[in-house]
Amino acid sequence: MFGRRRREEPRAQAEQVERNGPLEEEAQVRESGPWDSGEPYPERERVDLGGLRLPVDPGFEVQLNLAGDHIVGAVVIFEDSALQVHAFAAPKRSGIWDEVRAELAEGVRGAGGTVEEREGPFGAELVARVPGEEGAQSVRYIGVDGPRWFLRAVVSGRAEPSEEVTATLEGVVRDIVVVRGDEPMAPKEAIELRLPPEARQAVEQQAGGRDTPDLNPFDRGPEIAEIR
Incomplete structure (x- = not known):
């Protein structure tokens, strides 16, 4: 999804500068993300989790995945479905989704589930049936290779979510x-997240023993909680 910028020969660059003045940045041609923080992207309401800026809308519940004391992922719950997202470091010159996709498929089959690869709106993805305590669960694995990062999204919940739910979570x-x-980060190392400023302030106040409202840093719609 991320094209490489064309490089002109130094002489051609010099000639263009001589004719037209300094070179300008190549225009942004992508119409949708996921976005890298270093490129132009459309403004909308997002919660700042440090390594991720996560879109939020009324009707969302946002939960955070913790590994020990570190926040490593986020979950958006909407209707009867959940979207879990994690960001990882990746090599500068190559993506890791092909490798990760193979590992995920092997893991699902090893656990007694079924999995098939298909082409989705973000490229190759996996659709799986994963054994669970309450029977097999439908899981969809989406991966996106970005510049020095990899984003993994996992959709779970209803076996056949409505078109509205699917479109919302893909959005x-x-x-x-x-x-x-x-x-510097090793490939596949999780990009650590952090609580947004409003939530950090609430947690610090609660730790100090002062009376505070329930942890809810949003004025409308979504709520945020921690899960381990």
Whole structure:
């Protein structure tokens, strides 16, 4: 989804500068994300989780995945379905979705489930039936390779979600902004998230023993909670 910018020969660049003045940035041609924080992207309401800027709308419930004391992912619950998103570091010159997709398929089959690959709106994806305590669950795995990052989205819930639910959750994926940062990271290392400022303030006040309202940093619609 992310094309490489064409590089002109130095002499051609010099000639263009001489004719037309300094070179301008190549126009942004992509119409949807997920977006990289270093590129232009459309404005809309998003919650700032540090490594991810997650779109939020009325009717969403947002939960956070924790590994120990670290936030590593987020879950958007809408109607009877859930969208779980995680961002990882990736090599500079190659994506990792092909490799991750093979690992996921092997894991599903190893657990006694079934999985098939199909082409979706974001490219190759997996549709699986995963064994669970209450019977097999339908799971859809979406992956997007970005510049030095990889975004994994997992949709679960109803076996056949409505077109509205499907479009809404796919819209969340399209409007996510990934903030990779410049620090060195190993491939597949999770990009750590953090609570938004309003939520951090509420947690600090609660830890200090002061009376505060329930953790809800949004004025309307979605609520945020922590899950482990």
